[in-house]
Amino acid sequence: MDSIAKRALAARKFAKMTQKQAEAVSGVKQSSISKIERGDVTRSMSVLALARAYRADPNWLDTGDGPAPWDEDQIRQARDRANEPPGPYRVTHTPPSIPSFNPRTPGTVPLISWADAANWDSHEISQQPHAERWIPCIAHHSLQSYALRVRGDSMTSPSGLLKSYPPGCIVFVDTALRKPDDGERVIAKLEDSDEVTFKVFKQDDGRRWLLPLNPKHEPVRTPFSILGTVVGKWEDED
Known part of the structure; x- marks a missing residue:
């Protein structure tokens, strides 16, 4: 998929969520989600929040590089630490329950x-x-x-x-x-x-x-x- 719009729409559909449900889980306004899926927004900080809500690889959602949510083999190459071997990138497809962070998480x-x-x-x-x-x-x-x-x-x-x-x-x-x-x-x-x-x-x-x-x-x-x-x-x- 060659655009954030297509990946965002596909990830939400795969997570079996409406835009309103995605808003409740991610905190991203439904109007913003709609704009992302229409292609009116090419880059947005909201993409990271949506990736968490959809339990998708944020790098895949942002750039298309990496495993899609429906890929069976969730393996992602390590990039940030040179000595870190490739490891499984675990993806579940159950939306996180509110609250998004555990109570009293620092910060x-x-x-x-x-x-x-x-x-x-x-x-x-x-x-x-x-x-x-x-x-x-x-x-x-x-x-x-x-x-x-x-x-x-x-x-x-x-x-x-x-x-x-x-x-x-x-x-x-x-x-x-x-x-x-x-x-x-x-x-x-x-x-x-x-x-x-x-x-x-x-x-x-x-x-x-x-x-x-x-x-x-x-x-x-x-x-x-x-x-x-x-x-x-x-x-x-x-």
Whole structure:
């Protein structure tokens, strides 16, 4: 097969997965999977995630070099270490269960629900609620960190001058950082409703409020408590 598009489509079909199922397992948006399979994307970091989801040789999926998932003889020549002999490249065709990484794998944080974020700090680490999956976070963070999938458009900036957080992107939150500086992005709980929200923290002359990046939404000036500070963001390429 002479293209990533054909190999990606064939590998997904062989894994007996729909694009939606592949999105759930790999974390790659269905729209991105569709673009790869149409040939609109020739090279993408998403290919590695899809290879893991399909249990395919990532080198084969990316370049066509190596065993295809349906090849009986899964032997791959060693390339990176000169003294390493050829060995079996084991491939299974059962999609990995969520979470993608084992819980508490070093360098990963749990992707949790907004409801769980409200009481995350009240649990011991070993008793924290079930995560949708564990995902890598390269930003420096404490063990009390988690990830949230952004909902709503209040943090979607209409200007290209500000970093934007569109619905569906993922933010990494460190709950050990509860004293943010003015302008930092935070997760906060409104005291009058217990609603958890994602906003820009603002303070001036003793006053504190929460500011959305989208001017269509109103600032929050009611009492609130800081649950954590955003230390990073992940957004798929479309």
